[in-house]
Amino acid sequence: MNDVKIKLIGVSNKVKPIVMIDGQRVNYKKNEFEGYDLNYQTEKEEIEVEIYRYLELKGKLWWLYALISFIVSIFGIFEPPYDKKCIVIDCKYTFKLQEQSDIKIRFQTLKSEGKCVEVETNLEMQELKNSYYVDKDLKKRWAILLAFKIVCWVLILVLVIILISKLI
Amino acid sequence: MQAENTTPVNSVKEDLSFFKTRLGKIFSNLSIVFIVLSLSGILSFVATATIILIGFSIIILSIGTIFIMVPNFWDIFAKSAGISAQIASFFMQYIFIFMSITIVLSVISLILLATDKKEKHVARIVVSSIVIGIALIAIIVIAAGVIK
Numbered sequence: 130m131n132d133v134k135i136k137l138i139g140v141s142n143k144v145k146p147i148v149m150i151d152g153q154r155v156n157y158k159k160n161e162f163e164g165y166d167l168n169y170q171t172e173k174e175e176i177e178v179e180i181y182r183y184l185e186l187k188g189k190l191w192w193l194y195a196l197i198s199f200i201v202s203i204f205g206i207f208e209p210p211y212d213k214k215c216i217v218i219d220c221k222y223t224f225k226l227q228e229q230s231d232i233k234i235r236f237q238t239l240k241s242e243g244k245c246v247e248v249e250t251n252l253e254m255q256e257l258k259n260s261y262y263v264d265k266d267l268k269k270r271w272a273i274l275l276a277f278k279i280v281c282w283v284l285i286l287v288l289v290i291i292l293i294s295k296l297i
Numbered sequence: 298m299q300a301e302n303t304t305p306v307n308s309v310k311e312d313l314s315f316f317k318t319r320l321g322k323i324f325s326n327l328s329i330v331f332i333v334l335s336l337s338g339i340l341s342f343v344a345t346a347t348i349i350l351i352g353f354s355i356i357i358l359s360i361g362t363i364f365i366m367v368p369n370f371w372d373i374f375a376k377s378a379g380i381s382a383q384i385a386s387f388f389m390q391y392i393f394i395f396m397s398i399t400i401v402l403s404v405i406s407l408i409l410l411a412t413d414k415k416e417k418h419v420a421r422i423v424v425s426s427i428v429i430g431i432a433l434i435a436i437i438v439i440a441a442g443v444i445k
Contacts, residue, residue, distance in 0.1 A: 145415075183307065183315060185316075185319070188309075191312075194316045198323060201323055201324075202327070207323055207326035208326075209319060209322045
């Protein structure tokens with residue numbers, strides 16, 4: 130059995146990444162040094178670690194959830210905003226394991242392009258993907274959502290004005 | 298150059314989980330708004346009392362000369378006290394409805410946020426608990442007839 134200890138450093142609360150090992154999501158815990166620890170055990174000699182970021186507008190039913198949120202939050206007034214930057218974390222590594230494997234993954238500041246993480250380990254590894262980038266499709270969805278909200282707000286405003294003028 | 302979009306697609310379960318958290322936050326925000334509306338009734342009475350107190354203080358301190366300086370002082374004073382009392386009576390009339398909505402919203406947000414396994418929402422949970430506490434105390438106080 131191989132023990133894998135992964136330390137995630139520099140993770141901001143805003144961008145809590147999702148870590149997947151061999152296609153399965155793995156949970157991690159906060160340690161006392163403001164970082165996160167992830168312990169994993171496997172019989173395999175090699176693992177594939179994938180890191181990505183959850184973005185609410187990426188789901189298949191994003192429009193439905195956005196619409197319900199908009200209505201429930203009284204036309205979007207009281208809803209938490211959707212991520213405007215739409216920056217994606219795209220990170221994939223393979224590691225050849227030893228009986229005791231330590232991996233340190235240091236996150237870079239969130240930016241629209243460039244390297245996403247720096248990995249420190251004594252293991253043999255291969256970097257398959259490592260980048261931040263702006264997802265243009267999500268950006269488009271965000272813009273659609275904003276346009277929809279503006280149209281709704283204008284319509285509501287017109288309706289209110291008509292209603293008030295009729296009452297007076 | 299736009300990188301190829303190869304990150305995993307959100308699963309329905311994951312989407313629902315994040316949506317649940319979003320709803321929890323919305324309900325938490327709404328509960329704060331409703332507690333403010335609920336308390337407006339009680340606070341407006343305080344505002345009315347303050348206006349009356351300030352008005353009479355001015356009259357006493359100026360030994361009545363305020364009526365010479367501002368001839369329509371009494372009208373202004375009575376009007377502002379009246380408006381404040383009207384607002385207070387509106388909110389007091391529907392205070393139980395506002396309080397009930399506040400409690401329901403806070404409880405829903407508490408359930409949604411406390412059952413979130415991805416993230417801890419300590420601050421919001423504390424705020425929602427305080428809101429429930431305030432709403433319950435206010436209901437008891439009003440029901441007991443301390444404030445009419």
